[in-house]
Amino acid sequence: MTQRFIVVISVCLLVTGCASDSFHYGSIGNxxxxxxxxxTKSIPSSGIHRVQSGDTLFSIAFSYGLDYRNVANINGIDSPYVIYPNQKIRLRGGPKSVRKVTTTRGTKTVSTPDESVTKNSTEKVNSSSRSVSTVNxxxxxxxxxxxxxxxxxxxxxxxxxxxxxxxxxxxxxxxxxxxxxxxxxxxxxxxxxxxxxxxxxxxxxxxxxxxxxxxxxxxxxxxxxxxxxxxxxxxxxxxxxxxxxxxxxxxxxxxxxxxxxxxx
Incomplete structure (x- = not known):
């Protein structure tokens, strides 16, 4: 009975510790x-960062040693740099892709926005997800x-x-x-x-x-x-x-x- 009581107390302490607010009040033993x-983190082989709650475009760029302006440009994100939890942020590449279009006068090359970039930068994974960053x-x-x-x-x-x-x-x-x-x-x-x-x-x-x-x-x-x-x-x-x-x-x-x- 005593052993069971100790286990219950330990679980309660663990849950209480996890519930503490460490966003503005960090513990000394963090x-x-x-x-x-x-x-500086290495860019993943996929070249993609999945946005976590609390991320901002600036913290993502900072963690990989990148210029936030380049990251924003690659993903088609304009000021005030709104991003969302679970959004895929591309860390390398260009903002545009080149495709060939056949017309009555022949074939010509057209530069268009990368569809995957547009989708990733505008898609809200969950309509209830709060924006992580809106900074001027x-x-x-x-x-x-x-x-x-x-x-x-x-x-x-x-x-x-x-x-x-x-x-x-x-x-x-x-x-x-x-x-x-x-x-x-x-x-x-x-x-x-x-x-x-x-x-x-x-x-x-x-x-x-x-x-x-x-x-x-x-x-x-x-x-x-x-x-x-x-x-x-x-x-x-x-x-x-x-x-x-x-x-x-x-x-x-x-x-x-x-x-x-x-x-x-």
Whole structure:
């Protein structure tokens, strides 16, 4: 009887843990942030990403190291970049296909939209599915960059391999992670393996910045932020706390953040 009671209690604890809200309040022991390092995923052999709940076009492009504009173009998705759960997003290829049309004057080549792209980009898998992303992108230039936290860099940028696409910065307990420049939040969640609770801010058509390993997210997607606004509470990775992983992408490609940040 005692053994059965213990099993019931264990199941209840497991269910309670699964029901917690980790979207804006991540637990310190989050396995997504401790099991691996941030990395750029390899494009699947199919060349297709199936949209999961919580994905945005920006987070999908970010995870594969792609320019969101190219991904949008390939799939015929226009601003404000609406996508849906279970939608197929093509990660490579072109937006158009060429076909031959026979007319009374002979055969001519006509460039038409790829039917599979049109179908994939407009199809709603379920009429009740909520849109994952409807974001308007700011068009201002980034005139000034600022450090997201004040601290020393413990890990430098490297373009070798699939990791080290940003820098790690040592911070202070309960420190607020700040926006490095004006922009709009295009992703706030923990769906990218190795990044933990992650915030991505789009500054314009060229630049975006990413803030990972957060203990708690303070902003929501589609929220406009100014440089210096609080985005999250600093967290860490494993025993490395408090620590922030910070990335800057230019045209979808990671660059060394130290090349745009002011000298400390």
């Amino acid at each position: 396995t997504r942030s401790t099991s691996s390092s941030p990395k 992108i700011p068009d201002q230039k980034v005139s000034v960059w600022r450090w997201p936290i004040a601290g020393s860099v413990t890990k430098s940028f490297s373009n070798a391999g699939v990791s080290s696409k940003g820098i790690d910065i040592r911070g202070k307990d309960s420190e607020h992670v700040k926006a490095a420049a004006d922009g709009v939040v295009v992703y706030a969640g923990n769906g990218l393996i190795g990044y933990g609770n992650l915030v991505i801010v789009k500054h314009n058509d060229v630049y975006l910045s990413a803030y990972a390993y957060n203990d708690r997210i303070l902003v929501k997607e589609k929220q406009s932020v100014r440089a210096g606004d609080s985005l999250a509470i600093i967290g860490g990775k494993g025993s490395e706390r408090p620590l922030l992983h910070f990335e800057v992408r230019r045209d979808g490609q990671p660059i060394d953040p130290l090349k745009v940040l002011p000298k400390q």
